[in-house]
Amino acid sequence: MRKNSDKIFALATKKSKSAIALFRLSGSTSIKSITKIINKKTIKEKTPTVCYILNKNKEIIDQVIITVFKKPKSYTGEEMVEISCHGSVAIINKINETLIANNFRTAEPGEFTKRALLNDKLTVLEAESINDIVNAETENQRRIAIKNFTGGLEEFVENISTKTMKLLADVEAIIDFVDEELPKDLYKKIKEQKKNIVNLLEKTIEQSLLSKEIFSGYTITLIGKPNTGKSSFINYINNKEISIVTNIPGTTTDLVTSILDINGNKYTFIDTAGIRKYRNLIEKIGIEKSLKSAKKSDLNIIFLKNKEKNSYKSIKNKIFVKSKFDINKIKIKGIHNISSKSGYGVKNLLNKISKKLENNVIEDTIFSRERHVNSLKKALISLKKTNFKEIDISAENIRNSLTSIRGINQKFDIEEILDIIFSDFCIGK
Numbered sequence: 001m002r003k004n005s006d007k008i009f010a011l012a013t014k015k016s017k018s019a020i021a022l023f024r025l026s027g028s029t030s031i032k033s034i035t036k037i038i039n040k041k042t043i044k045e046k047t048p049t050v051c052y053i054l055n056k057n058k059e060i061i062d063q064v065i066i067t068v069f070k071k072p073k074s075y076t077g078e079e080m081v082e083i084s085c086h087g088s089v090a091i092i093n094k095i096n097e098t099l100i101a102n103n104f105r106t107a108e109p110g111e112f113t114k115r116a117l118l119n120d121k122l123t124v125l126e127a128e129s130i131n132d133i134v135n136a137e138t139e140n141q142r143r144i145a146i147k148n149f150t151g152g153l154e155e156f157v158e159n160i161s162t163k164t165m166k167l168l169a170d171v172e173a174i175i176d177f178v179d180e181e182l183p184k185d186l187y188k189k190i191k192e193q194k195k196n197i198v199n200l201l202e203k204t205i206e207q208s209l210l211s212k213e214i215f216s217g218y219t220i221t222l223i224g225k226p227n228t229g230k231s232s233f234i235n236y237i238n239n240k241e242i243s244i245v246t247n248i249p250g251t252t253t254d255l256v257t258s259i260l261d262i263n264g265n266k267y268t269f270i271d272t273a274g275i276r277k278y279r280n281l282i283e284k285i286g287i288e289k290s291l292k293s294a295k296k297s298d299l300n301i302i303f304l305k306n307k308e309k310n311s312y313k314s315i316k317n318k319i320f321v322k323s324k325f326d327i328n329k330i331k332i333k334g335i336h337n338i339s340s341k342s343g344y345g346v347k348n349l350l351n352k353i354s355k356k357l358e359n360n361v362i363e364d365t366i367f368s369r370e371r372h373v374n375s376l377k378k379a380l381i382s383l384k385k386t387n388f389k390e391i392d393i394s395a396e397n398i399r400n401s402l403t404s405i406r407g408i409n410q411k412f413d414i415e416e417i418l419d420i421i422f423s424d425f426c427i428g429k
Contacts, residue, residue: 007033008107009099011092012428018087023095024428025081025104026112031068033102034081043068053083055098062091076112077119110425125153125409128369131425139264140214144366153372156365157409160200164379164405167193168398174391187388194386201380208367208376213298215368217259217266218357221293223315224303226274229323232340233303234258234271237350255289263354270297298357301349304335319352372408379404 007027013020025034035041039052048067052060065084074080085091100106108114113130116122122130129149136142170190222230238258256271272290294300300318302309309320322332326339336352338345367373382401386394 007104008111009104010107010112010428011096013087015089015092016087017089021085021087021092023083023085023099024107024112025083025099026074026076026078026107026115027104028079030079030081030104031070033104034066034068034083037098037102038064038066040066045070048084053085053095053098055094056101061094061098062086062088072119072121075121076115077121078115107427108422109427110422110429113425113429114422123154123409125157127422129153130429131422132368134426134429137259138214138217138261138266141266143264144211144214144368148366148368152365153367154409156204157405160197161402161405163193163197163200164383164398164402167197168395168402171388171391171395171398175395190388194383198380198383201376201383204365204367205373205376205380207365208373211366211368213357214265214366217268218298219268219270219296220299220301220353221270221290221297222272222301222303223290223294223312223318224274225305225308228274228303228305229321229338229340230271230274230303231256233301233321233323233338233346234269236340236343236346237269255293262350263358265354265358267353299353301353307332309334319349319356321349367408375404375408 005028007025007030009023009025012022012024015021031043035043037054039054040049043049043051043066045068048065050063050065053062053064055061062085067082067084069075069080069082071078083095085095110131113122113127117124117127126149129145132145133142133149136145167190170186170193174186174190222234224230234256237260258269258271260267260269270293272293294315298317300315301321302312302315302318303321303323312318320335322328322335322337323340325337325344326342331337336345336349338349340346367376379401382397382404386397386401388394
């Protein structure tokens with residue numbers, strides 16, 4: 001059984017040939033354990049120290065830089081050690097073997113951040129935001145993740161909790177002083193308070209749902225007959241060969257995907273099999289996949305050979321494109337002309353795609369996780385049920401709303417949400 005008191009380690013960099021590699025270690029007695037496998041007896045805290053790391057026979061594995069962090073002044077709140085070594089796969093394997101022999105175990109995904117959360121070094125929202133930062137693929141994802149990590153979400157939760165607590169206090173005052181004379185405008189005041197909180201919740205939920213594409217991205221399928229320039233286009237925008245390009249029709253028989261950051265947002269382009277009369281089962285399956293992809297896409301780029309626009313009436317959300325403008329310099333009205341050889345028209349096409357799909361960049365609070373949005377929705381439902389006709393029931397509804405809001409960033413029932421929070425963390429974080 002794995003315990004939070006175990007000594008853990010992980011390679012925080014990729015296991016591949018590189019200039020350096022970095023190991024992270026955490027847990028009680030980590031510092032004492034590391035001094036057993038290096039040629040120094042003591043290491044100063046937070047002072048990078050050059051030394052040799054040794055195997056069980058006291059033979060040198062590599063020259064490394066060791067940095068130690070004593071509890072509680074570390075990322076996890078426990079004793080931590082960082083080992084910077086040369087990025088040789090053989091060295092990485094040997095250090096890995098040596099650490100296991102000295103009673104360290106491999107960390108689970110996100111276990112360093114999980115320990116930081118359990119040791120009160122991070123809040124729940126900070127822990128989630130760290131994962132969003134690590135996984136950010138585009139500029140807008142990075143921007144939102146950093147804003148959330150530096151307190152954007154916590155400030156919102158604190159603000160709306162305070163407003164809801166004030167509403168609850170005023171409602172409970174009515175219950176406590178039912179036999180006494182209350183201010184005439186008290187009911188008017190609490191109705192206005194409730195309305196303001198409901199409006200704020202509705203606005204935040206709406207913005208968070210509209211911003212889903214910032215994280216999931218937009219899907220664009222390239223459709224058209226064989227040899228119309230689909231594969232050349234996807235290779236050009238990626239500046240490398242993603243799809244095979246030949247003069248032979250039907251080269252692409254399966255879906256080929258490519259992810260790009262355009263204007264700070266994530267776009268997944270899908271190159272598909274050419275639409276034509278199929279000659280065999282493989283081509284038939286490829287064409288069926290193409291049409292299915294087109295139905296699911298946010299936008300379809302239809303590459304034309306001639307003027308066959310009417311052939312694609314059933315395809316929704318489309319932009320027509322005529323490629324190979326470097327060869328056939330004939331502009332056709334209502335069709336976007338490009339050349340994937342010279343780059344003519346490609347930038348304008350990408351701008352057109354982004355303008356057609358993207359919402360305005362939202363600067364207000366955005367909750368990127370389903371758990372957060374569901375909590376806000378529960379809070380909203382409870383508040384909307386509050387009509388102040390039965391004051392005791394109204395107070396209970398407001399309490400439920402407050403519990404849902406606070407649950408976004410509090411550690412009660414923490415075991416229930418730990419798996420959700422750390423399910424997609426990387427090892428070493």
